[in-house]
Amino acid sequence: xxxxxxxxxxTVKKARAWLAEQGxxxxxxxxxxxxxDAAWLKRVAAQTGWQALLNIRGTTWRGLSPAEQATxxxxxxxxxxxxAKPSLIKRPVxxxxxxxxxxxxxxxxxAVFHP
Numbered sequence: 799x800x801x802x803x804x805x806x807x808x809t810v811k812k813a814r815a816w817l818a819e820q821g822x823x824x825x826x827x828x829x830x831x832x833x834x835d836a837a838w839l840k841r842v843a844a845q846t847g848w849q850a851l852l853n854i855r856g857t858t859w860r861g862l863s864p865a866e867q868a869t870x871x872x873x874x875x876x877x878x879x880x881x882a883k884p885s886l887i888k889r890p891v892x893x894x895x896x897x898x899x900x901x902x903x904x905x906x907x908x909a910v911f912h913p
Contacts, residue, residue, distance in 0.1 A: 802827040803890035810890045813902035820911065824892075829884035839877050842891060845898045848873045851880065851888055858885035 801817065801824050803810035817824050843851050852870060853859060859867070862883075869875035870886075880886045892899040892910070899910055 799823070799895075800825045800827055800893045801890050802829065802887075802893070804829050804885065807889050809902050813890045813892065813907070816902070816904060816907055820907075822911070829887065829889075834881045834884050834887065836877070836881055839881055839887075842893075842898055843873065843877060846900055848876050850900055851891075852876050853886050853888040856885060858883055 799822065801810070801813060803813075803826075805811075805826075805828055814824075814826070839851075854870075862879075866879065870879050888900050890900075890902055892902075892907075894910065897910065899906065
């Protein structure tokens, strides 16, 4: 099981705390330090939809030029932008076996781990 994200992200911190409190051993992949593998990004986007994976609510998105934002209008453009700017990936991304979960809420994780 791997949690992908950025360590200073508040939502990632909440997810990591929840997983630790529940006793789940999880590896952490830091987008900033380790980068984002193009094949991984494409595989996750295939499961979640690239639109769901693209974080357009954050400060990184708002800091892009209109031309940069326009490149995210296609899957290929959005994936390239997310790979270049990992802060544009919705966080956290939890991989548990073949399952991929975007974002975090207590109820969402509870449903994943205690169906």
